[in-house]
Amino acid sequence: MNYRIVAKILGSILIYESFLMIIPLAVSVFYMESSYMAFIITMLIMIFFGVILKNTPLNSNTMKLKEGFAIVSFGWLISSLFGCFPFIISGAIPFPIDAFFETVSGFTTTGASILTDIESLPKGILFWRSFTHWIGGMGILVFTVALLPAIGASGFQLFKAESPGPISDKIVPRMKDTAKILYTTYIIITIAETILLMFGGLSLYEALVHTFATVGTGGFSTHNSSIAAFNSTYIYVVIAIFMFMSGVNFSLYYELLKGRWRSVLKDEELRFYSILILLGIVFVSINLFGTIYDSAGESLKQSLFQVVSITTTTGYVTADFDLWPTFSKVLLFLLMFTGGCAGSTGGSIKQVRLLLVLKLVKREFQKIFHPRAIMPLKIEGRSIPSDVVANVSSFFTLYVMLFVLGTAVVSLENISMISAASAVAATLGNIGPGFEIVGATQNYSSFSAPIKLLLSFLMLAGRLELFTIMTLLSPSFWKAER
Amino acid sequence: MNYRIVAKILGSILIYESFLMIIPLAVSVFYMESSYMAFIITMLIMIFFGVILKNTPLNSNTMKLKEGFAIVSFGWLISSLFGCFPFIISGAIPFPIDAFFETVSGFTTTGASILTDIESLPKGILFWRSFTHWIGGMGILVFTVALLPAIGASGFQLFKAESPGPISDKIVPRMKDTAKILYTTYIIITIAETILLMFGGLSLYEALVHTFATVGTGGFSTHNSSIAAFNSTYIYVVIAIFMFMSGVNFSLYYELLKGRWRSVLKDEELRFYSILILLGIVFVSINLFGTIYDSAGESLKQSLFQVVSITTTTGYVTADFDLWPTFSKVLLFLLMFTGGCAGSTGGSIKQVRLLLVLKLVKREFQKIFHPRAIMPLKIEGRSIPSDVVANVSSFFTLYVMLFVLGTAVVSLENISMISAASAVAATLGNIGPGFEIVGATQNYSSFSAPIKLLLSFLMLAGRLELFTIMTLLSPSFWKAER
Numbered sequence: 001m002n003y004r005i006v007a008k009i010l011g012s013i014l015i016y017e018s019f020l021m022i023i024p025l026a027v028s029v030f031y032m033e034s035s036y037m038a039f040i041i042t043m044l045i046m047i048f049f050g051v052i053l054k055n056t057p058l059n060s061n062t063m064k065l066k067e068g069f070a071i072v073s074f075g076w077l078i079s080s081l082f083g084c085f086p087f088i089i090s091g092a093i094p095f096p097i098d099a100f101f102e103t104v105s106g107f108t109t110t111g112a113s114i115l116t117d118i119e120s121l122p123k124g125i126l127f128w129r130s131f132t133h134w135i136g137g138m139g140i141l142v143f144t145v146a147l148l149p150a151i152g153a154s155g156f157q158l159f160k161a162e163s164p165g166p167i168s169d170k171i172v173p174r175m176k177d178t179a180k181i182l183y184t185t186y187i188i189i190t191i192a193e194t195i196l197l198m199f200g201g202l203s204l205y206e207a208l209v210h211t212f213a214t215v216g217t218g219g220f221s222t223h224n225s226s227i228a229a230f231n232s233t234y235i236y237v238v239i240a241i242f243m244f245m246s247g248v249n250f251s252l253y254y255e256l257l258k259g260r261w262r263s264v265l266k267d268e269e270l271r272f273y274s275i276l277i278l279l280g281i282v283f284v285s286i287n288l289f290g291t292i293y294d295s296a297g298e299s300l301k302q303s304l305f306q307v308v309s310i311t312t313t314t315g316y317v318t319a320d321f322d323l324w325p326t327f328s329k330v331l332l333f334l335l336m337f338t339g340g341c342a343g344s345t346g347g348s349i350k351q352v353r354l355l356l357v358l359k360l361v362k363r364e365f366q367k368i369f370h371p372r373a374i375m376p377l378k379i380e381g382r383s384i385p386s387d388v389v390a391n392v393s394s395f396f397t398l399y400v401m402l403f404v405l406g407t408a409v410v411s412l413e414n415i416s417m418i419s420a421a422s423a424v425a426a427t428l429g430n431i432g433p434g435f436e437i438v439g440a441t442q443n444y445s446s447f448s449a450p451i452k453l454l455l456s457f458l459m460l461a462g463r464l465e466l467f468t469i470m471t472l473l474s475p476s477f478w479k480a481e482r
Numbered sequence: 483m484n485y486r487i488v489a490k491i492l493g494s495i496l497i498y499e500s501f502l503m504i505i506p507l508a509v510s511v512f513y514m515e516s517s518y519m520a521f522i523i524t525m526l527i528m529i530f531f532g533v534i535l536k537n538t539p540l541n542s543n544t545m546k547l548k549e550g551f552a553i554v555s556f557g558w559l560i561s562s563l564f565g566c567f568p569f570i571i572s573g574a575i576p577f578p579i580d581a582f583f584e585t586v587s588g589f590t591t592t593g594a595s596i597l598t599d600i601e602s603l604p605k606g607i608l609f610w611r612s613f614t615h616w617i618g619g620m621g622i623l624v625f626t627v628a629l630l631p632a633i634g635a636s637g638f639q640l641f642k643a644e645s646p647g648p649i650s651d652k653i654v655p656r657m658k659d660t661a662k663i664l665y666t667t668y669i670i671i672t673i674a675e676t677i678l679l680m681f682g683g684l685s686l687y688e689a690l691v692h693t694f695a696t697v698g699t700g701g702f703s704t705h706n707s708s709i710a711a712f713n714s715t716y717i718y719v720v721i722a723i724f725m726f727m728s729g730v731n732f733s734l735y736y737e738l739l740k741g742r743w744r745s746v747l748k749d750e751e752l753r754f755y756s757i758l759i760l761l762g763i764v765f766v767s768i769n770l771f772g773t774i775y776d777s778a779g780e781s782l783k784q785s786l787f788q789v790v791s792i793t794t795t796t797g798y799v800t801a802d803f804d805l806w807p808t809f810s811k812v813l814l815f816l817l818m819f820t821g822g823c824a825g826s827t828g829g830s831i832k833q834v835r836l837l838l839v840l841k842l843v844k845r846e847f848q849k850i851f852h853p854r855a856i857m858p859l860k861i862e863g864r865s866i867p868s869d870v871v872a873n874v875s876s877f878f879t880l881y882v883m884l885f886v887l888g889t890a891v892v893s894l895e896n897i898s899m900i901s902a903a904s905a906v907a908a909t910l911g912n913i914g915p916g917f918e919i920v921g922a923t924q925n926y927s928s929f930s931a932p933i934k935l936l937l938s939f940l941m942l943a944g945r946l947e948l949f950t951i952m953t954l955l956s957p958s959f960w961k962a963e964r
Contacts, residue, residue, distance in 0.1 A: 065851065326893040326902060333899070334886055357879045364876035367869075368953055369547065386868070387849070393875040394846035397839045400882065404816055411808040417815070417900050417917075420808060435899075471850055 004056045005063055006070045011053025013075050014082060017135075018046035024086070024131055027205070028124025035122040038090035046082050073469045076460055080104045083132060092125045097449045104456040106132030108463035109345060111219020111315040111432030112455070114445045118224050123205060130209040130220045136463070137216025137246075137345040138186050185253045190215050193242045200234045214242045217345045219315030219432040225441070226317045227305070236301060236318055240308045247273065247312035247340035268380050269341050273311075273351040280307040280335055287328045303328075311335045313347040315432025322439040329435065336425045336434075337399075347430030347462050349399055356384065356392045398466050402428055406458055410451055423447075427455040428462040486538045487545055488552045493535025495557050496564060499617075500528035506568070506613055509687070510606025517604040520572035528564050555951045558942055562586045565614060574607045579931045586938040588614030590945035591827060593701025593797040593914030596927045596934070600706050605687060612691040612702045618945070619698025619728075619827040620668050667735045672697050675724045682716045696724045699827045701797030701914040707923070708799045709787070718783060718800055722790045729755065729794035729822030750862050751823050755793075755833040762789040762817055769810045785810075793817045795829040797914025804921040811917065818907045818916075819881075829912030829944050831881055838866065838874045880948050884910055888940055892933055905929075910940040 021043050028036035083106070084099035086092075093099040098114045105112045106129055118126070190211055197207035206222060213220045223229035227239060252264050264270065284303035285296075293299045302319045309316045310332050321332055338354060340346015359377050366375060376383040406424035411417065415437050422434025423444070433440050444455065461469050503525050510518035565588070566581035568574075575581040580596045587594045588611055600608070672693055679689035688704060695702045705711035709721060734746050746752065766785035767778075775781045784801045791798045792814050803814055820836060822828015841859050848857060858865040888906035893899065897919050904916025905926070915922050926937065943951050 069850075326896050326899055327890065330890050330893040330899055330902065334890065357875075360872065361876045361880050361883070364873055364880075365949065365953065365956060367873075368551075368949060390842065390871075390875075391846055391849075393839075393872075393879075394843045397875075397878065398843050398846075401840075401843070408809065408812045408816065411812040414808050417808055417812055418898075420812065467846065467850060471847065 001066050001070065002060060002062055002064075004058050005061065006067055006074065007053045007056045008058065009071050010074055010078055011050045011056070013079060014046045014050030015054065017079055017082065018043040018050060020131070020135060021046075021086075021128070024124050024128035027127040028122065031123045033122040033124050035086070035090040035092070035124050038086040039124065039128070041089055042082065042085035045085065049082075069468055069471050072464060073460075073472050076104075076107060076464065076469075079135075080107050080456075083107065083128075086125060086128055090122065090125055092121045097452050098445070101444065101452045101456050102129065103132060104459050105427075105432075106130070106218065106220065107136035108430050108459040109133050109136045109216040109218040109313070109347065110427060110430040110459045110463075111213065112427055112438070112459070113220065113432075113443050114452070116443060116445050118222060123222075126220075126222050127205070127209060130212040130218070130222075133216035133218030133220060134190070134212035135216075137212075137218070138182060181254055182250050185250050185257075186215065189242070189245060189253075193238065196238045196242075197235065200230075200232060200238060202230075202235070210239065211242070213316070214239055214314065215246045215345065217243065217246050217312050217314045217340060217347065217430070219309075221316065228318045233301060236305050239316060240305050243308050243312045243314045243316070244277070246314070247308075247344050247346040249341040249343035250345075251343050266380070269352045269355060272355045273341050276335075276338060276351070277307060277311050280311065280331055284324075284328045284331055287325055287331075291325050292323065306332060307335065310431060311338055312340050312344075313429055313431045315426070317433060317440040320440045322435055322441070333422065333425065333435070336422075336429050336431055339429060349396065349429075352379070353392050353395060355379065356389065357396050360389065360393065395466060398470075399428070402458065402461060402466065406454065409454060410447075413447060413451055423455065424458060428458040430459060430462050483548050483552065484542060484544055484546075486540050487543070488549055488556065489535045489538045490540065491553050492556055492560055493532045493538065495561060496528045496532030497536065499561055499564065500525040500532060502613070502617060503528075503568070503610070506606050506610035509609040510604065513605045515604040515606050517568070517572040517574070517606050520568040521606070521610070523571055524564065524567035527567065531564075551950055551953050554946060555942075555954050558586075558589060558946065558951075561617075562589050562938075565589065565610075568607060568610055572604065572607055574603050579934050580927070583926065583934045583938050584611065585614060586941050587909075587914075588612075588700065588702065589618035590912050590941040591615050591618045591698040591700040591795070591829065592909060592912040592941045592945075593695065594909055594920070594937070594941070595702065595914075595925050598925060598927055600704060605704075608702075608704050609687070609691060612694040612700070612704075615698035615700030615702060616672070616694035617698075619694075619700070620664060663736050664732050667732050667739075668697065671724065671727060671735075675720065678720045678724075679717065682712075682714060682720060684712075684717070692721065693724070695798070696721055696796065697728045697827065699725065699728050699794050699796045699822060699829065699912070701791075703798065710800045715783060718787050721798060722787050725790050725794045725796045725798070726759070728796070729790075729826045729828040731823040731825035732827075733825050748862065751834045751837060754837045755823050758817075758820060758833070759789060759793050762793060762813055766806075766810045766813055769807055769813075773807050774805070788814060789817065792913060793820055793822075794826075795821050795911055795913045797908070799915060799922040802922045804917055804923070815904065815907065815917070818904075818911050818913055821911060831878065831911075834861070835874050835877060837861065838871065839878050842871065842875065877948060880952075881910070884940065884943060884948065888936065891936060892929075895929060895933055905937065906940060909937045910944040912941060912944050 021039050025036055025039040025043070028039060080100060080103045084093075084096070084103035087099040087102060088094065088096055093102055093114070101114055104110075111133070115121070193211040193214060194204070194207045197210060198204060202210070209222055210227075212218070221227060221229070227236065230236075248270060249267070252267060252270065255264050281300070281304050284307055285299045288303055289296050289299040293302065305316070305318045306321050321329065337349055339348025339350050342350050342352045356377065356379065363375050363377060367373070377389055378384065403421075403424055406428060407421045410424055411420040413420070419434070419436040419438060422436065423438045426432055426434035426438060433442070436442075437446060438444055444452065447455065503521050507518055507521040507525070510521060562582060562585045566575075566578070566585035569581040569584060570576065570578055575584055575596070583594075583596055586592075593615070597603070675693040675696060676686070676689045679692060680686060684692070691704055692709075694700070703709060703711070709718065712718075730752060731749070734749060734752065737746050763782070763786050766789055767781045770785055771778050771781040775784065787798070787800045788803055803811065819831055821830025821832050824832050824834045838859065838861065845857050845859060849855070859871055860866065885906055888910060889903045892906055893902040895902070901916070901918040901920060904918070905920045908914055908916035908920060915924070918924075919928060920926055926934065929937065
């Protein structure tokens with residue numbers, strides 16, 4: 001492993017992160033909050049370490065897969081480690097493990113919080129908290145790649161290790177251009193939602209903060225009761241639409257921009273994602289109508305918001321779904337394992353993987369009666385290579401394994417099985433709220449420090465598509481290259 | 483589809499089942515219970531329909547895969563349908579859907595019961611109830627095959643459709659001989675356990691009834707409190723040992739008989755199964771010691787019995803594990819998804835499949851650093867063909883899907899999520915007890931009729947390795963052959 005190049009790039013990441021902190025610093029100064037000092041101190045620390053790391057003398061410029069994995073994994077880790085300083089220094093979250101959990105939750109766009117009273121915190125701090133969603137949403141690394149011509153061709157390896165979904169297509173041949181296109185789309189969507197939320201009566205500050213969490217499918221709010229605090233159908237609908245949009249493969253927006261409507265409409269994953277959400281909304285609405293809400297409209301509204309929020313792994317809430325009938329709760333729990341489309345900011349298993357394993361099962365049934373037929377799996381008419389199929393099967397199994405082992409460990413806290421299982425599902429899938437003690441109106445504050453660290457690891461594992469970060473746990477990763 | 487040959491063989495199955503009923507009839511007569519009439523009436527009905535079906539004139543003798551699947555699936559269904567008559571006629575279980583559920587639970591060796599007071603029932607009826615476990619354990623069809631030379635070579639197709647596990651080896655070339663060997667082993671183990679239980683002070687009747695449920699990995703008892711009623715460490719240990727033995731691939735006993743010790747000790751699945759059980763016992767014991775039991779011995783004993791019982795999918799209980807700490811409960815819940823070895827009487831996913839998907843995940847990690855290497859999956863040094871790997875992945879996915887969809891439907895009863903999920907896991911995996919409303923001291927009586935039918939379907943699906951019975955749901959199955 002070329003440790004030096006890894007250190008060098010981690011240095012750049014730190015420096016970029018310190019530049020990004022100028023924005024929450026400005027917010028702090030604007031609102032004349034004393035917490036502005038916390039940002040200045042953090043930025044100085046980051047620049048100090050960043051410059052040292054960046055000036056690591058290189059023996060060689062070679063960067064292989066191992067280095068790529070190390071940069072992605074440690075990049076997220078180091079960003080969270082330094083990113084939590086403002087919380088600690090300002091006293092907003094005095095306990096370092098809590099601050100780390102909150103920052104990992106931000107960057108991984110999870111939205112799980114250890115805060116019991118969000119509203120008491122300074123505006124600049126809350127701005128930074130939500131801003132981490134926005135940064136994490138598109139991937140710190142895509143960002144870094146777009147601004148780091150130094151890495152050159154190796155950039156694609158980083159992108160591949162980080163980009164969500166099994167098949168990472170380059171939209172345009174040059175990595176740097178791809179990053180720019182995705183980034184521009186991201187900014188346009190951000191601006192659009194901010195304006196629409198301001199039309200609904202939100203201040204620029206509130207609109208921005210909630211937009212960051214929506215487009216990054218994060219879920220942090222400035223209100224203790226999340227989106228329910230606005231109590232406005234307009235706001236609910238705008239956020240729901242943008243949550244849905246943020247769960248769509250971003251490359252489809254580029255297709256739209258190029259006028260390729262037909263290929264967007266024919267996108268199999270988009271169809272699957274839309275149908276799944278639609279079915280979820282219909283079943284939950286019917287279940288809620290008459291049991292929880294007397295009005296069909298209210299049932300539909302609450303069902304729609306929660307189903308979209310959970311499926312896209314955002315985790316915003318407008319109702320305490322822990323009080324809903326078991327059927328609705330089970331459906332929401334299951335939707336925690338679906339997630340956004342590949343190439344979106346959503347987490348969890350991802351729609352295309354589910355589509356693929358369902359096709360795998362279907363083929364197995366067909367094989368029973370045609371044992372000698374060769375039936376390649378196809379998505380959009382293109383055969384999926386058998387190694388991708390094996391990878392997706394393994395991903396699915398590994399996801400189930402992490403969920404299952406995580407639940408076992410978390411259950412050592414002696415909380416209810418549903419609390420333990422949903423806390424793991426909600427962190428591994430980058431969703432945020434779960435059920436019971438981590439339910440819609442609850443938070444993650446009551447867990448012990450080791451469990452908070454475990455859940456932080458699960459958030460990172462989920463965000464980095466499991467294999468990336470888990471390779472760091474394998475001894476062969478650290479073996480010297482021959 | 484050659485409906486005629488299917489009907490003919492189903493007729494034979496019914497006639498054999500009626501012969502098997504002579505034993506519970508004898509028990510009824512011996513104890514001078516009025517329920518003996520229920521058996522006589524049932525036997526007459528079965529012989530009547532059996533003879534009619536058996537005399538179906540054949541157009542052709544051809545039997546293909548479709549016919550094999552139909553015979554296996556309908557064989558289990560028809561056995562349960564007629565097998566529940568004694569319960570209904572005797573008045574022991576007056577409601578037909580309850581009686582059907584109980585009989586399916588018996589034949590599939592699940593052991594889930596709708597009875598609230600088992601002890602009030604006649605001995606002959608309870609004998610039949612447990613005897614269904616024994617019959618189901620080795621498979622009604624292996625039984626029928628061994629005695630039905632008429633089917634000849636096609637017998638192997640039946641066996642393949644029914645035998646548990648992904649790789650069905652014929653131990654000896656001739657199907658009939660294989661069946662005889664398995665059957666003989668089964669009888670020897672049955673006699674051994676019966677004698678050992680009688681040494682522990684049980685009457686021949688009690689020893690037999692509990693042996694049937696142990697070797698079939700069923701779980702029906704004659705006591706409301708299951709095995710806890712005996713309150714004897716000797717009995718606990720004997721039953722635990724035989725549960726463990728019944729979860730082992732039966733062909734290994736043939737190897738032992740042939741003196742091939744080494745190949746048994748090197749059996750990868752057996753090792754995996756033993757290690758998993760050992761780990762389960764250790765973790766649960768440690769968790770129980772000090773929290774539930776003050777004595778280490780008691781913790782070990784209760785942990786051992788419950789872990790072996792759940793892992794082998796027997797479902798006998800000696801303690802109300804619903805009162806255990808969450809960690810132990812989560813581990814037991816997870817063990818519900820493991821099951822016995824392939825070729826054992828245990829249900830659920832089966833150890834060899836878990837071993838294979840774990841190897842699949844491991845290979846995926848290796849592939850990251852050696853993307854071009856070709857790494858076949860191996861079990862005991864033999865490469866597993868890629869279509870078997872795909873089949874196992876699909877099985878795993880389908881199992882999860884059935885669990886998940888089943889849980890959603892059962893949750894319509896508005897019971898707790900854990901009740902719904904564990905009821906589905908415990909029926910699909912042919913275990914028996916679950917948690918909360920279907921917990922160790924509870925039963926399945928409170929479910930509505932449609933849910934009882936759904937759970938019966940899941941028991942059959944689980945017992946017949948998912949694909950077999952689910953092919954019946956596919957329209958292409960019923961299409962006329964060209």
